[in-house]
Amino acid sequence: MLRFLARRIGYLALMLGGLVLVTFVISNVTPADPAALAAGPDATPAMVATMRQEYGLDRPLPEQFARYVGDLLQGRLGRSIQTGNAVTEDLLRYVPASLQLVLLAMGFACAVGIPLGVLSAVRRHSLFDHAVRVLAVSGVALPAFWIALLLQLVLAVWAGWLPTGGQLSIAADPPPVLTGMVLLDSLLAGQWGTAGDAAAHAVLPAFVLSLPCLASVLRVNRAEMIEVLGSDHVTAARAHGVAPRRVVGLLALKNAMLPTLAIIGLRFGWMLGSTVLVETVFDWPGLGLYAVNAAIAADFKPVMGVTLTIGLLFMLANLLVDLAYGWLDPRTRGA
Amino acid sequence: MSLLEITGLALAFDGFEGRAHVLDGVSLSLEAGESVGIVGETGCGKSVLARSVLRLNPSPPARVTGGGIRFGGADVLAMDAAALRRLRGRDVGMVFQDPVTYLNPVFTVGRQMDEVIRAHEPHLSRAAIRARSVALLESVRLPEAAALLDRYPHELSGGMRQRVLIAEALAGNPRLLIADEPTTALDVTIQRQVLALIADLVRRLGLTLLLISHDLGVIGAACRRIVVMYAGAIVEDAPAEELFRAPLHPYTRGLLAAIPDLAHPERMPASIPGGIPDLRDPPRGCRFHPRCPLAMPVCSAAKPPLDPIEPGSCHRVACHAVARAADVAGAVPAGVPA
Amino acid sequence: MSDAALPALSRRARFRAEHAGTLRGARFFVWTFSRSPSALLGLALVLAFLLLAAIGPWIVPYPEDARGAVNLGRRLLPPSAAHWFGTDEMGNDILTRVVVGTRTSFWIGLTITGLAALVGVPLGVAAGYFGGRIRTAIMRVTDVFLAVPGLVLALAIVASLGPGILHGVLALTLVWWPGYVRLIEAKALTLRGESYVEAARTMGASHGWILARHILPNCVSPIVVKASMDMGMAILAAASLGFIGLGAKSPAPEWGAMISVGRGYMPDWWWYPAAPGLFIFLTVLGFNLFGDGLRDTLDPRSNRG
Numbered sequence: 001m002l003r004f005l006a007r008r009i010g011y012l013a014l015m016l017g018g019l020v021l022v023t024f025v026i027s028n029v030t031p032a033d034p035a036a037l038a039a040g041p042d043a044t045p046a047m048v049a050t051m052r053q054e055y056g057l058d059r060p061l062p063e064q065f066a067r068y069v070g071d072l073l074q075g076r077l078g079r080s081i082q083t084g085n086a087v088t089e090d091l092l093r094y095v096p097a098s099l100q101l102v103l104l105a106m107g108f109a110c111a112v113g114i115p116l117g118v119l120s121a122v123r124r125h126s127l128f129d130h131a132v133r134v135l136a137v138s139g140v141a142l143p144a145f146w147i148a149l150l151l152q153l154v155l156a157v158w159a160g161w162l163p164t165g166g167q168l169s170i171a172a173d174p175p176p177v178l179t180g181m182v183l184l185d186s187l188l189a190g191q192w193g194t195a196g197d198a199a200a201h202a203v204l205p206a207f208v209l210s211l212p213c214l215a216s217v218l219r220v221n222r223a224e225m226i227e228v229l230g231s232d233h234v235t236a237a238r239a240h241g242v243a244p245r246r247v248v249g250l251l252a253l254k255n256a257m258l259p260t261l262a263i264i265g266l267r268f269g270w271m272l273g274s275t276v277l278v279e280t281v282f283d284w285p286g287l288g289l290y291a292v293n294a295a296i297a298a299d300f301k302p303v304m305g306v307t308l309t310i311g312l313l314f315m316l317a318n319l320l321v322d323l324a325y326g327w328l329d330p331r332t333r334g335a
Numbered sequence: 336m337s338l339l340e341i342t343g344l345a346l347a348f349d350g351f352e353g354r355a356h357v358l359d360g361v362s363l364s365l366e367a368g369e370s371v372g373i374v375g376e377t378g379c380g381k382s383v384l385a386r387s388v389l390r391l392n393p394s395p396p397a398r399v400t401g402g403g404i405r406f407g408g409a410d411v412l413a414m415d416a417a418a419l420r421r422l423r424g425r426d427v428g429m430v431f432q433d434p435v436t437y438l439n440p441v442f443t444v445g446r447q448m449d450e451v452i453r454a455h456e457p458h459l460s461r462a463a464i465r466a467r468s469v470a471l472l473e474s475v476r477l478p479e480a481a482a483l484l485d486r487y488p489h490e491l492s493g494g495m496r497q498r499v500l501i502a503e504a505l506a507g508n509p510r511l512l513i514a515d516e517p518t519t520a521l522d523v524t525i526q527r528q529v530l531a532l533i534a535d536l537v538r539r540l541g542l543t544l545l546l547i548s549h550d551l552g553v554i555g556a557a558c559r560r561i562v563v564m565y566a567g568a569i570v571e572d573a574p575a576e577e578l579f580r581a582p583l584h585p586y587t588r589g590l591l592a593a594i595p596d597l598a599h600p601e602r603m604p605a606s607i608p609g610g611i612p613d614l615r616d617p618p619r620g621c622r623f624h625p626r627c628p629l630a631m632p633v634c635s636a637a638k639p640p641l642d643p644i645e646p647g648s649c650h651r652v653a654c655h656a657v658a659r660a661a662d663v664a665g666a667v668p669a670g671v672p673a
Numbered sequence: 674m675s676d677a678a679l680p681a682l683s684r685r686a687r688f689r690a691e692h693a694g695t696l697r698g699a700r701f702f703v704w705t706f707s708r709s710p711s712a713l714l715g716l717a718l719v720l721a722f723l724l725l726a727a728i729g730p731w732i733v734p735y736p737e738d739a740r741g742a743v744n745l746g747r748r749l750l751p752p753s754a755a756h757w758f759g760t761d762e763m764g765n766d767i768l769t770r771v772v773v774g775t776r777t778s779f780w781i782g783l784t785i786t787g788l789a790a791l792v793g794v795p796l797g798v799a800a801g802y803f804g805g806r807i808r809t810a811i812m813r814v815t816d817v818f819l820a821v822p823g824l825v826l827a828l829a830i831v832a833s834l835g836p837g838i839l840h841g842v843l844a845l846t847l848v849w850w851p852g853y854v855r856l857i858e859a860k861a862l863t864l865r866g867e868s869y870v871e872a873a874r875t876m877g878a879s880h881g882w883i884l885a886r887h888i889l890p891n892c893v894s895p896i897v898v899k900a901s902m903d904m905g906m907a908i909l910a911a912a913s914l915g916f917i918g919l920g921a922k923s924p925a926p927e928w929g930a931m932i933s934v935g936r937g938y939m940p941d942w943w944w945y946p947a948a949p950g951l952f953i954f955l956t957v958l959g960f961n962l963f964g965d966g967l968r969d970t971l972d973p974r975s976n977r978g
Contacts, residue, residue, distance in 0.1 A: 015816055147950075251450065258441075
């Protein structure tokens with residue numbers, strides 16, 4: 001197991017290295033002149049030249065790359081023109097907010113998707129099954145930003161049941177910064193009022209974020225359950241008189257969870273990407289909003305920083321999925 | 336009262352290109368203590384028949400179109416879910432063909448046995464269940480039973496897995512054991528061991544056995560009574576030694592003639608001309624008549640009833656020609672030395 | 674009996690006999706596909722979408738709005754009989770703009786999917802078939818691209834290149850091609866291990882011949898399934914970029930951009946984003962259902978979400 005882990009971490013490092021190279025290439029193919037942008041719109045050519053020298057933009061590319069990597073290893077990701085802060089600083093502030101949303105969304109998607117998938121497989125061809133399948137297909141096809149706007153309009157603006165955006169109401173008492181995740185922090189600190197407020201703010205964005213994942217988990221789990229329920233060992237268990245609930249809920253489900261787990265890992269990535277859209281609609285101060293604002297302003301450093309961070313998070317998630325796979329399926333442990 | 340009574344069971348499968356009539360009015364009775372073997376080629380419906388006893392055929396696309404099944408007097412086809420659960424495992428145990436696919440790959444042997452035992456005795460303690468699992472594994476002659484409980488199926492050999500399946504089938508102390516091709520997926524050397532094990536268990540536990548195979552040798556070794564099936568119908572049903580000594584149905588005779596003679600290795604075994612019929616559009620009347628050397632006009636018009644050859648005999652044959660009695664001995668399928 | 678005796682009949686009968694296998698396969702395909710109501714719905718949606726893309730500009734109620742006419746007298750009107758989805762800030766009929774946008778979205782989806790497949794499939798085949806170092810190199814690069822969620826990478830690329838439809842399409846193509854490599858590499862690898870390929874090699878067949886005759890034809894069905902689903906997802910991704918403000922820009926009739934503009938007029942003129950979003954949804958839904966139906970028909974055993 002340890003060897004497996006070591007190998008995977010090594011591979012992860014390699015992928016991260018590749019990603020660093022890719023971000024470097026991306027930043028360098030820009031038609032815009034980063035030095036001119038950094039210098040600002042009123043800069044004279046002399047100032048731009050100075051900027052260029054300061055950023056090392058007049059050095060040959062391989063040297064620039066080496067410098068880039070060196071900076072990265074020291075945790076220096078540049079400075080954001082928009083916020084004025086070091087990108088690293090901004091990232092550390094925004095990662096927990098996005099993480100909170102993603103974890104909530106993922107939790108919801110699994111808590112609802114897996115049982116519904118099982119029920120749907122057991123009650124195949126029923127009305128329930130058809131309804132579930134429609135939900136599953138729609139969930140993936142719904143444009144996240146559109147459904148976000150609609151829900152925001154109906155539930156927040158018209159009905160007033162939920163807040164329209166942000167993480168906390170202005171009036172709320174902010175919790176101490178323990179993990180950076182507002183909801184968790186307020187719960188840990190025992191600030192129930194704040195927790196309730198944070199929860200209310202998180203409902204819509206987390207729900208919208210969860211929909212494609214919910215749909216995928218539902219589909220895959222249902223399909224896998226259908227296949228497993230038709231398998232020989234399930235027939236054998238039934239023949240031996242094992243109660244249907246245990247056949248389905250335990251014996252069959254554990255088999256079906258394997259591909260479901262794989263899809264969860266994949267969807268995690270999608271979810272991270274979708275934060276860009278959802279956070280924009282709900283003004284949620286996370287990585288996505290940070291990246292969008294930077295991208296529109298042609299502020300490259302934050303965009304690259306976010307790309308690397310999200311890439312790293314995704315790789316870690318995949319690693320976890322791989323480990324869980326090994327744990328769930330004893331046949332892969334030998335490998 | 337017979338332990339298992341199947342009367343006129345007809346079953347069909349709905350598929351892409353039509354409805355296949357897999358069972359065509361099968362009637363069979365088993366008394367307690369009997370060892371009966373059902374033999375027939377692939378596709379004759381023997382496995383479907385066996386699964387019907389426990390209603391294991393997936394219900395679309397399979398559909399019972401006639402007849403009934405009674406176990407210990409109770410109507411199996413009409414049973415509710417609870418009664419069916421009691422039937423499965425507690426009254427009737429089933430051993431399957433390929434232990435690779437019939438054992439759950441992601442649970443240990445112990446965990447799976449745990450589930451099966453718990454299904455019928457839910458109030459046993461963990462220790463009691465474990466003790467029972469060990470006892471069961473020992474009864475199927477698996478060494479180091481306690482260590483085996485923590486193994487996964489893919490870590491066991493084929494023969495060991497099959498024994499585990501047998502142990503699971505016996506976990507509920509059933510009265511009837513149905514073994515569906517229990518040796519087909521095993522090496523020849525292991526086959527004998529497993530067969531001997533089944534025969535021994537049947538004797539020791541006083542079980543009624545219904546053994547299904549396409550291999551006459553396997554059936555002959557373990558069963559006192561043999562039932563021959565062809566294309567969804569029973570064609571002959573006789574005590575084993577009588578069947579081997581004097582087979583009456585042309586299909587049975589063809590089957591026996593196809594066995595190579597070790598004493599005369601130079602002789603080619605005979606084959607039955609033609610092929611099994613398409614069950615979506617089976618031949619009218621007797622389903623064997625297109626391939627039968629004894630076919631008469633009545634054979635394509637009416638299905639021959641499965642009747643005893645003499646009143647009171649336990650040897651039944653479904654053949655118009657045989658029923659017409661007289662001298663059939665002269666007309667044997669081509670290729671068989673007289 | 675000469676063949677000339679009944680020429681027409683015997684030719685058709687001969688065709689039927691020769692291609693019996695394929696004909697049966699085709700009939701099975703149609704039978705299976707039509708048994709799924711969702712697949713048929715998908716097909717219907719896709720066909721409707723294609724129709725709109727083809728003849729949309731000619732059947733819209735307000736053709737001059739399609740070209741961005743300015744008609745401030747009727748700006749921001751709510752939905753009514755005259756304007757089913759209301760009008761936008763320029764006074765254009767939203768339904769008209771959305772229908773015209775169908776063509777835009779269609780070519781965006783087609784370009785992204787087509788280019789991605791064009792790049793990804795050969796790479797995938799090379800990786801799966803030739804194996805060894807070629808495979809390692811290709812798969813490593815593919816894995817790097819797949820390590821980042823697509824929308825984020827596309828965002829980064831467009832941020833660098835600058836906003837605009839073309840840059841958006843380019844960015845998304847770069848994000849999309851690795852998916853094809855992964856898919857085809859697995860398939861080619863499996864196919865390479867087939868006994869008939871081995872037999873062909875021992876008979877001296879060249880790589881090119883094997884690729885053309887055995888490998889590529891068997892790759893067609895997974896490609897077709899993936900391409901169908903990708904059309905919808907690519908359109909959605911492009912619209913997402915448009916929504917953020919990095920894709921198409923107004924007054925181009927791109928659905929995502931329209932929602933982006935419409936957002937600025939919410940909640941008072943709330944109907945603005947309704948139509949474009951609905952069209953995105955129906956389009957993606959159509960392609961997804963269609964692709965699903967294709968997959969269930971062509972390869973019923975595979976399970977992917």
